[in-house]
Amino acid sequence: MEPTGVPDAAYYQRVVDCQWACPAHTDVPEYVRLVGQGRYGEAYLVNRATNVFPGILGRTCDRPCEPACRRGRVDEEPVAICRLKRVAADLRGDVSDRLPKAPRVPNGKRVAAVGCGPASLAVANDLLPLGYAVTIFEGATEPGGLMRSSIPAFRLPLEVLDAETAAVVDMGAEVRYGQPVASLARLLEAGYDAVFVGSGAPRGKDLDVPGRHEGDADAHVHVSLDWLASVAFRHTTAIGRRVLVIGVGNTAMDCCRTARRIGGTEVTVVARRPRAFFRASPWELQDAMEEGIGLLTERAPRRFVVEHGHLVGVELDELEWDERAEHSRVVGSTFLPADDVVLAIGQENAFPWIERDLGIDFGGADLPVVDAVTMSSTRPGVFFGGDAAFGPQNIVWAVAHGHEAAISIDLHCRDLPVTTRPSLQGSLVSQRLSLSQWSYANDFNPVGRQETPRVALERRFAELGVEVELDLTAEQVAREIQRCLNCDVQTQFRASRCVECDACVDICPVGGLTITEDGPEAAVRARLTVPPAGGAEPFYVSEPLPQTRRIMVKDEDLCVHCGLCAERCPTAAWDMAKLVLVQPRAGAIGRAVTVG
Amino acid sequence: MPSIAKPLVPRAPLPRNALGLTVRDYEGPMSTLCAGCGHDSTTAALVQALWQSSIEPHRVVKLSGIGCSSKTPTYFLRGAHGFNSVHGRMVPIATGANAANRDLLYLGISGDGDALSIGLGHLCHGIRRNVRLVHLIENNGVYGLTKGQFSPGADRGSASPRGERNDLSPIDPMLLGLSLGATFLARGFSADKVHLVPLLEAAFAHRGFALIDVISPCVQFNNHVGSTKSYAATRAREVQVTDLLAPIAPAAGPPLAGTVPDGGVLDVPMAGGGELRFRSVPPGYDPTDRTSVAVHLAEHAGRGEVPTGLLFVDESVPDVHERHRSTQQPLNDVPFEQLCPGAGTLDAIQAAYR
Ligand SMILES: Cc1cc2nc3c(=O)[nH]c(=O)nc-3n(C[C@H](O)[C@H](O)[C@H](O)COP(=O)(O)OP(=O)(O)OC[C@H]3O[C@@H](n4cnc5c(N)ncnc54)[C@H](O)[C@@H]3O)c2cc1C
Ligand SMILES: Cc1ncc(C[n+]2csc(CCOP(=O)(O)OP(=O)(O)O)c2C)c(N)n1
Ligand code: SF4
Ligand code: SF4
Ligand code: SF4
Ligand SMILES: [Mg+2]
Numbered sequence: 001m002e003p004t005g006v007p008d009a010a011y012y013q014r015v016v017d018c019q020w021a022c023p024a025h026t027d028v029p030e031y032v033r034l035v036g037q038g039r040y041g042e043a044y045l046v047n048r049a050t051n052v053f054p055g056i057l058g059r060t061c062d063r064p065c066e067p068a069c070r071r072g073r074v075d076e077e078p079v080a081i082c083r084l085k086r087v088a089a090d091l092r093g094d095v096s097d098r099l100p101k102a103p104r105v106p107n108g109k110r111v112a113a114v115g116c117g118p119a120s121l122a123v124a125n126d127l128l129p130l131g132y133a134v135t136i137f138e139g140a141t142e143p144g145g146l147m148r149s150s151i152p153a154f155r156l157p158l159e160v161l162d163a164e165t166a167a168v169v170d171m172g173a174e175v176r177y178g179q180p181v182a183s184l185a186r187l188l189e190a191g192y193d194a195v196f197v198g199s200g201a202p203r204g205k206d207l208d209v210p211g212r213h214e215g216d217a218d219a220h221v222h223v224s225l226d227w228l229a230s231v232a233f234r235h236t237t238a239i240g241r242r243v244l245v246i247g248v249g250n251t252a253m254d255c256c257r258t259a260r261r262i263g264g265t266e267v268t269v270v271a272r273r274p275r276a277f278f279r280a281s282p283w284e285l286q287d288a289m290e291e292g293i294g295l296l297t298e299r300a301p302r303r304f305v306v307e308h309g310h311l312v313g314v315e316l317d318e319l320e321w322d323e324r325a326e327h328s329r330v331v332g333s334t335f336l337p338a339d340d341v342v343l344a345i346g347q348e349n350a351f352p353w354i355e356r357d358l359g360i361d362f363g364g365a366d367l368p369v370v371d372a373v374t375m376s377s378t379r380p381g382v383f384f385g386g387d388a389a390f391g392p393q394n395i396v397w398a399v400a401h402g403h404e405a406a407i408s409i410d411l412h413c414r415d416l417p418v419t420t421r422p423s424l425q426g427s428l429v430s431q432r433l434s435l436s437q438w439s440y441a442n443d444f445n446p447v448g449r450q451e452t453p454r455v456a457l458e459r460r461f462a463e464l465g466v467e468v469e470l471d472l473t474a475e476q477v478a479r480e481i482q483r484c485l486n487c488d489v490q491t492q493f494r495a496s497r498c499v500e501c502d503a504c505v506d507i508c509p510v511g512g513l514t515i516t517e518d519g520p521e522a523a524v525r526a527r528l529t530v531p532p533a534g535g536a537e538p539f540y541v542s543e544p545l546p547q548t549r550r551i552m553v554k555d556e557d558l559c560v561h562c563g564l565c566a567e568r569c570p571t572a573a574w575d576m577a578k579l580v581l582v583q584p585r586a587g588a589i590g591r592a593v594t595v596g
Numbered sequence: 597m598p599s600i601a602k603p604l605v606p607r608a609p610l611p612r613n614a615l616g617l618t619v620r621d622y623e624g625p626m627s628t629l630c631a632g633c634g635h636d637s638t639t640a641a642l643v644q645a646l647w648q649s650s651i652e653p654h655r656v657v658k659l660s661g662i663g664c665s666s667k668t669p670t671y672f673l674r675g676a677h678g679f680n681s682v683h684g685r686m687v688p689i690a691t692g693a694n695a696a697n698r699d700l701l702y703l704g705i706s707g708d709g710d711a712l713s714i715g716l717g718h719l720c721h722g723i724r725r726n727v728r729l730v731h732l733i734e735n736n737g738v739y740g741l742t743k744g745q746f747s748p749g750a751d752r753g754s755a756s757p758r759g760e761r762n763d764l765s766p767i768d769p770m771l772l773g774l775s776l777g778a779t780f781l782a783r784g785f786s787a788d789k790v791h792l793v794p795l796l797e798a799a800f801a802h803r804g805f806a807l808i809d810v811i812s813p814c815v816q817f818n819n820h821v822g823s824t825k826s827y828a829a830t831r832a833r834e835v836q837v838t839d840l841l842a843p844i845a846p847a848a849g850p851p852l853a854g855t856v857p858d859g860g861v862l863d864v865p866m867a868g869g870g871e872l873r874f875r876s877v878p879p880g881y882d883p884t885d886r887t888s889v890a891v892h893l894a895e896h897a898g899r900g901e902v903p904t905g906l907l908f909v910d911e912s913v914p915d916v917h918e919r920h921r922s923t924q925q926p927l928n929d930v931p932f933e934q935l936c937p938g939a940g941t942l943d944a945i946q947a948a949y950r
Contacts, residue, residue, distance in 0.1 A: 436599040444603035499827045501632045506640035509602050567598050570632025570815040
């Protein structure tokens with residue numbers, strides 16, 4: 001087999017499954033260890049360096065890291081990465097002196113951002129410390145975008161949102177609240193050096209079926225985003241007793257749970273597909289069910305029923321689906337009485353304020369054509385990010401886009417091509433303290449995932465803003481941090497030192513190591529100590545070993561980073577070394593550094 | 597001493613043997629030997645062989661003397677019986693234990709110091725009696741535990757880390773065993789489990805005394821340039837004489853014992869049933885013929901080579917119990933009245949000799 005060679009940062013970063021899966025590449029194991037040491041402020045800053053909003057994301061993140069987590073391959077449940085982030089945020093104390101600051105002397109460049117959601121705020125967060133003057137235009141009266149207007153306060157308390165948006169704005173961004181940009185052409189005329197569009201996907205989808213505008217239906221049929229915003233800004237404070245929510249994504253979950261808190265006592269969610277095909281995150285669905293929300297599946301609205309000028313309910317088609325829930329046929333109909341109906345069937349982009357003759361190309365679904373690496377539109381100097389770029393995603397993706405767009409804006413303003421970007425930098429730092437002592441807790445603890453405590457049901461409905469989830473208790477945190485397998489502490493091999501004593505192969509608790517004759521890949525795989533599980537992880541293949549010319553093969557997928565191979569190696573051919581990655585950022589003039 | 601015990605990680609379910617046990621059930625507490633010590637790899641080979649042979653842990657007695665090698669019984673098969681004797685006295689203890697209960701598997705782990713210096717006399721007589729004991733010599737050429745003095749396993753001319761040469765001639769336990777009438781002689785290398793594990797499995801099935809010389813480098817005191825028992829030197833000197841296939845095959849056809857195949861397959865029937873199946877036995881090498889094996893081994897030794905494999909086997913010799921026609925029953929199963937029939941019976945016996 002081809003030796004993997006001396007692996008570089010690009011190899012090692014894939015071993016850190018969570019960090020690799022996180023769009024912002026948050027250094028998860030590092031902050032989990034810091035939380036374990038009670039160094040919450042530092043844990044917060046490690047988070048903030050990549051995801052900008054640890055307190056917000058510690059409550060609301062879609063957590064793509066958790067399905068990727070190595071722990072999930074060991075005992076099925078991943079580490080509670082997200083909730084440990086929240087612990088770091090809630091217990092951080094005062095870290096204001098360690099947050100980035102704008103320099104006293106500006107660099108003379110002006111950047112405009114449209115929208116004050118997480119995408120624009122991430123751009124501002126990266127550009128302000130470089131001396132850019134950042135002006136944010138925002139139609140609403142407060143910062144945060146959908147994080148404020150859509151995500152209900154019982155999931156994301158206002159204090160948390162206020163503090164983390166302020167941390168960016170107070171660095172010196174000029175936010176023009178209540179000033180929606182009505183024409184991009186005019187904004188471009190204002191002579192900014194670059195423009196970032198972070199205006200989101202602000203429109204909830206409507207449903208055009210008979211009765212939609214009959215009688216008082218317009219007043220009692222609500223569209224998700226507008227209605228949630230109206231509740232968030234306290235324009236709407238009540239809803240009818242019987243509420244139907246159409247749709248079963250995460251937005252629908254927020255709508256039904258909000259309705260439950262402002263007067264809806266019989267709230268039912270209506271879904272087209274069977275339960276196995278829902279788009280909502282399982283935990284959000286679980287919370288809704290716990291709060292007594294009804295669920296009616298395989299139904300689709302046929303018409304709004306209006307009698308004597310009043311909305312009285314919805315007539316639903318009963319659907320029968322094929323096995324994969326791709327095709328359905330109508331097999332009957334049901335009438336459901338309702339005082340109010342909330343439509344949560346999707347979200348759309350809308351760019352009525354962008355003229356189509358500015359050199360900014362639009363593709364399908366009225367979305368701009370945006371480069372996925374540079375976030376650049378087809379017009380140089382105009383960049384997109386967040387939900388505005390590729391349609392509705394989530395907060396952490398908006399942040400990741402923001403970092404990339406900031407790099408591009410900085411390059412653009414320095415008259416450099418946006419395609420020659422600073423790259424990932426990495427180094428490996430040995431974690432050995434003595435012969436068999438490591439800087440990290442290397443033991444494997446079989447403890448199971450700790451469940452997030454929740455406020456008692458009756459207290460949840462007392463007030464709209466009562467946060468449902470609580471922090472993990474101190475005892476739970478102490479257990480949960482031990483579940484992390486420290487995937488960033490990498491096994492590092494130096495073939496030239498190996499005497500082929502077999503000690504590492506014998507001690508590895510998962511059978512992840514093999515010394516065997518070289519040969520074609522299939523043959524080598526067939527000789528592995530434990531047959532490969534076929535994960536997405538890389539395979540380490542050494543140079544030929546000095547004494548027998550055999551090779552050392554390591555299946556990264558199996559490793560639990562216990563360090564025993566390195567402890568039992570007589571020649572320190574194996575070492576445990578922390579991968580320290582420096583993510584590319586605006587202002588960095590970087591190049592890839594090989595580690596070994 | 598490792599910082600942690602080898603953890604049980606509930607990843608993919610481990611394969612189970614005929615007893616429903618996993619290989620981890622054959623392990624013991626963490627070794628305190630030096631990292632990279634050959635003895636630990638030998639322990640791992642034993643764990644593998646015991647698991648593969650589906651031997652019940654509580655049917656095994658682990659015995660040893662004194663030395664790093666003699667510490668290793670602690671580090672495997674936590675469910676077995678054990679006796680850590682004084683220096684060099686493992687064989688007498690094993691002989692006594694075996695006399696009391698012939699049903700158990702006796703597994704003796706010794707070092708080249710323990711077995712070939714202070715314990716040499718006992719070793720010789722254990723071999724002569726053909727006690728049913730699997731006797732490993734974890735041979736590193738030094739007294740590891742007492743900081744690396746040359747042992748009788750050290751080759752003439754082998755150097756200490758400080759450069760002193762050993763000028764005494766070594767005791768080769770294989771040649772010694774042949775001269776004493778040994779019935780099972782094998783040599784392996786701790787860092788070559790592919791060949792060591794089948795040797796151990798064959799030894800478990802042997803009728804009498806099985807002596808296995810395992811070259812097991814001492815990383816601390818004898819793994820340097822100039823040593824003839826380092827990992828590198830062993831690899832350079834090793835000559836695989838015989839190669840054992842998955843050891844105990846069910847009897848296939850008429851026994852071929854005594855016939856000398858031409859580099860082909862050779863089956864040797866085992867007393868307890870089944871056969872040892874050799875492959876690639878060199879032409880002219882008959883592992884059942886004492887004289888020709890002695891010549892062969894002496895030739896190798898003369899060339900400075902280390903022949904490995906199952907070097908000699910003779911299943912025809914009765915073990916100590918068979919020869920004495922002693923009771924089939926373990927003594928703890930013999931009713932007390934029978935075991936100790938009382939003063940009256942003794943008087944009667946003595947009267948018979950008056
Ligand atoms: C109900 C709901 C729940 C959600 N829950 C989660 C969750 O739990 N976790 C998660 O990660 N994501 C969640 N999301 C998605 C997440 O909120 C968005 O992906 C994210 O906020 C997108 O950020 P953004 O910066 O691109 O845009 P937005 O947050 O949408 O911000 C855009 C801002 O631009 C402003 N704007 C728009 N047009 C103009 C204009 N012409 N001029 C000036 N200002 C303008 C808007 O007022 C808004 O403030 C949820 C979305 C919804 C609808
Ligand atoms: C009666 C007696 N004499 C001497 C010793 C000191 N001693 C302890 S271990 C040992 C030699 C062990 O050598 P070996 O059997 O080769 O084991 P190794 O440590 O090399 O594995 C000696 C001489 C002792 N413990 N008891
Ligand atoms: S750190 Fe080493 S011993 Fe531990 S699981 Fe990984 S490869 Fe195996
Ligand atoms: S423990 Fe070290 S020297 Fe021994 S085989 Fe493993 S890497 Fe090689
Ligand atoms: S001193 Fe030698 S024999 Fe003893 S444990 Fe260390 S390496 Fe092994
Ligand atoms: Mg020794």
